[in-house]
Amino acid sequence: MSVSGFGVHTAMWAMEWNREAAEFAIPEAVKYDIDFLEITMLDPGNVDTAHTRSLLEANEVECVASLGLPLDRLPTNNPEGALDFLRMALDVSEAIGAKAMSGVIYGGIGQRTGKPPTEAEYDATARVVEKAAAYAKSKGMGYGLEAVNRYENHLLNSAEQAVYLCEKVGADNLFVHLDTYHMNIEEKGLANGILRAREHLKYIHLSASDRGTPGMDTIQWDEVFAALAAIDYRGGMAMESFITVPPQIADALSVWRAVAPSREEVLTDGLNFLKMKARQYGLI
Numbered sequence: 001m002s003v004s005g006f007g008v009h010t011a012m013w014a015m016e017w018n019r020e021a022a023e024f025a026i027p028e029a030v031k032y033d034i035d036f037l038e039i040t041m042l043d044p045g046n047v048d049t050a051h052t053r054s055l056l057e058a059n060e061v062e063c064v065a066s067l068g069l070p071l072d073r074l075p076t077n078n079p080e081g082a083l084d085f086l087r088m089a090l091d092v093s094e095a096i097g098a099k100a101m102s103g104v105i106y107g108g109i110g111q112r113t114g115k116p117p118t119e120a121e122y123d124a125t126a127r128v129v130e131k132a133a134a135y136a137k138s139k140g141m142g143y144g145l146e147a148v149n150r151y152e153n154h155l156l157n158s159a160e161q162a163v164y165l166c167e168k169v170g171a172d173n174l175f176v177h178l179d180t181y182h183m184n185i186e187e188k189g190l191a192n193g194i195l196r197a198r199e200h201l202k203y204i205h206l207s208a209s210d211r212g213t214p215g216m217d218t219i220q221w222d223e224v225f226a227a228l229a230a231i232d233y234r235g236g237m238a239m240e241s242f243i244t245v246p247p248q249i250a251d252a253l254s255v256w257r258a259v260a261p262s263r264e265e266v267l268t269d270g271l272n273f274l275k276m277k278a279r280q281y282g283l284i
Helices: 019-031 049-059 079-096 119-138 159-169 180-186 190-200 221-230 247-253 263-280
Strands: 005-009 036-040 062-068 100-104 142-146 174-179 201-206 236-239
Touching (some): 005 263, 036 236, 049 079, 062 079, 079 119, 100 174, 100 201, 119 142, 119 159, 159 174, 190 201, 221 263, 236 263
Parallel strands (some): 005 236, 036 062, 142 174, 201 236
């Protein structure tokens, strides 16, 4: 995982990654001095990879890819289907020039049983993640496991659980991906989650407590950045704010109302706030 600096999740501009979205978001990355984009792919099979890659290269913007698995193709209910989907998504990610693929790529958003995760579920998940991570490594890519809140998935809710699965698989290109929005719900202290993930943490979403504008929320940002500084963090820092959420994912994410008054506010006030904090703590 070689991406570093500040990125922005493409939900800022669009959730459907198509030619129109690419032509909108990539020049915006240049305008706002963004180092990389996190391109979320609801439908990776329909991404125009040559078009996206040519725009990224022309504008000198790096990228990572993110997604969640379809609920009918999970390691726990359809391991071969899950692996086929992940290999296809990794092929697409490689074709656009992504440094890594991350997100809920060990399961799906909305995957819940109403019970604690079992060792059988972790075993089934680890088998698929091991094969997918190996496929990613063959392409020179990292493979990230994002811990999300209990309302979105029941397998990985905390840094502790993400580290557990990362170490259970043991692949050297596998990493933990944290998110301050989810941590604010699940961790017993934001710093504790970062410190627990420590050597496995290569990517973090800097998300407001309401998924709106960072700095205009209740996240303890000094705690976050002090902990990142304490572990000498040098991975990617991506601002994630759900300004655009299509109906097919709004229910899974429980995002129905506007989380910020405008895209411009988040990209100016929010991004500048995060960069100021990162400079204050010597991270950039």
